[in-house]
Amino acid sequence: MTDIKVPKRPPGTLRMMIWNLLNGGVDRGNEARLIDQLKVVAACAPDLVCLTECAQWHLDKQQLLKYAEQTLGMRSAVLARSHVGDGRNNTTLLYGPDLRLVNYNVRGKGSFHHALIRARFRPREAGDIPSADFLVYGTHLHPYDGDSRLAEARWMTDSGGVFPGLPARAVLLGDLNTADRELEDWSQVPVNLHSRYRIVKNDGDFGGVDQRAVRVLLNSGWKDPHTVLGVPRPPTVGHYYANERVPWRLDYALLSGMQPAAVWTHPFDENFKLSDHLPHFVDVQTPEWS
Numbered sequence: 001m002t003d004i005k006v007p008k009r010p011p012g013t014l015r016m017m018i019w020n021l022l023n024g025g026v027d028r029g030n031e032a033r034l035i036d037q038l039k040v041v042a043a044c045a046p047d048l049v050c051l052t053e054c055a056q057w058h059l060d061k062q063q064l065l066k067y068a069e070q071t072l073g074m075r076s077a078v079l080a081r082s083h084v085g086d087g088r089n090n091t092t093l094l095y096g097p098d099l100r101l102v103n104y105n106v107r108g109k110g111s112f113h114h115a116l117i118r119a120r121f122r123p124r125e126a127g128d129i130p131s132a133d134f135l136v137y138g139t140h141l142h143p144y145d146g147d148s149r150l151a152e153a154r155w156m157t158d159s160g161g162v163f164p165g166l167p168a169r170a171v172l173l174g175d176l177n178t179a180d181r182e183l184e185d186w187s188q189v190p191v192n193l194h195s196r197y198r199i200v201k202n203d204g205d206f207g208g209v210d211q212r213a214v215r216v217l218l219n220s221g222w223k224d225p226h227t228v229l230g231v232p233r234p235p236t237v238g239h240y241y242a243n244e245r246v247p248w249r250l251d252y253a254l255l256s257g258m259q260p261a262a263v264w265t266h267p268f269d270e271n272f273k274l275s276d277h278l279p280h281f282v283d284v285q286t287p288e289w290s
Contacts, residue, residue, distance in 0.1 A: 004043040010261040013283040014099075014123070017046035018173040018251050020140070020277035024055035024064060024090075034064070037274050038071045040266075044281055047096045048121070050138035050173035052114070054079070054090040065092065073097070080106045080115035091115040093138040093173075100124050102133060108155050113148060114140035116155055120167065123286060132289035134169035134258065135159055143177045144196055146210035153213040160221030160256050169257040169287055172222060175277065180233060180249040182209045188246050197248075217254060225253060225260035225282045234265040240276035253282040260284055 009015050019041070025034025041049055049072075057064040058081055065079050074094040082089040091114055095101060104119035117138040126132035137156050142148035159170040179197045186194060186206075199207035218224065226233040235247030247268060266278040 004040050004266070006044050007262060007264050009045065009283050012286050013261045014048070014286055015044070015046045015281055015283050016136070016171050016173055016253055017041070017044055017049040017279065017281035018052070018138075018175065018253055019049065019279045020052045020175045020251065020275060021055075022053055022275040022277065024053065024057055025275075026056065026064070031064075033274055034068075038068060040274065040279060042072055044279060046281060047098055048136060048171075048173075049074070049094050049281075050091065050117075050136075051094065052091050052138075052140040052175045054092055055088050057090045057092070068094065075101070077101050077104045077119045078106060078117055080117050082112075082114045083110055084113050089114055089140075091117060091138055091140050093117050093119055093136060095119075095121065098124055108152070111155070112139070112152055113142040113145075116152070126287075126289050129289045132287045133167040134171065134287055135167050137170065137172040137174065139172070139174040139176075141174060141177045141213060146196075146199065146212060149177060149210075149213040150216060153216050156222075157216060157220035160217065162257075167257075170255070171258060171282075171284065172217070172252065172254040172256075174252055175250060176213055176252050177250055178211055178214045179209050180211070180214075180235075183246070190243055193244065214252065222254040222256050223260075225255060225263040228255075228260055229263060231263060234278075235268055236265055236278045236280055237276060239268055239270045239272055239278070251277055251280045253280060255282070255284060258284045258287070 025037045077093040079092045100122045102120040107116045119136050122133045141152050199210045235249050236251040238247035262283040265280045
């Protein structure tokens with residue numbers, strides 16, 4: 001594994017990270033890729049990371065999760081299992097020593113293809129002051145069905161603004177499986193994958209790109225740090241599979257009531273083989289309290 005050159009975290013910020021690990025970082029029982037993935041996470045030094053597609057991490061009394069916690073010096077809020085198929089997939093939120101977990105729940109059980117975690121955190125230096133609290137949503141939206149993605153996204157729209165009983169600040173970390181732009185030439189995508197990314201009409205024909213899941217979040221008040229900071233939006237996929245070289249941005253760190261200081265995605269590199277997704281993170285200003 002080559003060295004990862006990660007931007008330094010600005011002072012007075014918290015670093016939030018999202019990464020889809022691809023089959024839990026394990027290939028036919030070989031954990032070498034996971035070991036290298038955890039080195040990347042450690043190099044990024046997040047205060048909180050959402051890891052999706054943690055396949056089989058629930059097995060053997062969650063040994064892979066415990067290994068990740070020990071390696072990174074972080075703790076898991078929860079390991080949330082997918083409810084579909086063989087239930088081998090998991091999503092987790094890991095947090096570092098500078099944060100305190102106030103509470104968490106796994107929302108929408110039975111409604112999500114994968115999972116949605118909502119956890120409430122407080123900077124440890126804030127002590128017992130609830131005004132410093134913020135929410136973190138960790139999720140992995142439906143990979144195949146745009147209608148289901150839209151329904152899943154609506155579980156998070158309440159936190160796009162002030163909502164009774166919830167902190168006024170929130171971060172959404174997720175593999176949202178939502179393409180970021182229309183293609184002029186859809187032949188770049190294998191036809192059997194078009195239904196993942198395009199509107200499917202009632203007659204089965206394809207329409208344009210399906211961005212509804214992200215649009216409903218943005219229209220509900222969530223902010224994309226790239227837009228706030230005026231920086232380009234890099235792709236997080238398209239480097240891995242030989243038959244799907246479209247550089248989409250599928251992974252998001254959205255903010256509500258929080259100010260971004262920096263946003264970063266691992267440089268697009270077709271030689272990057274640790275996952276079919278690239279690591280992505282945002283640095284946000286530490287919440288104020290009184």
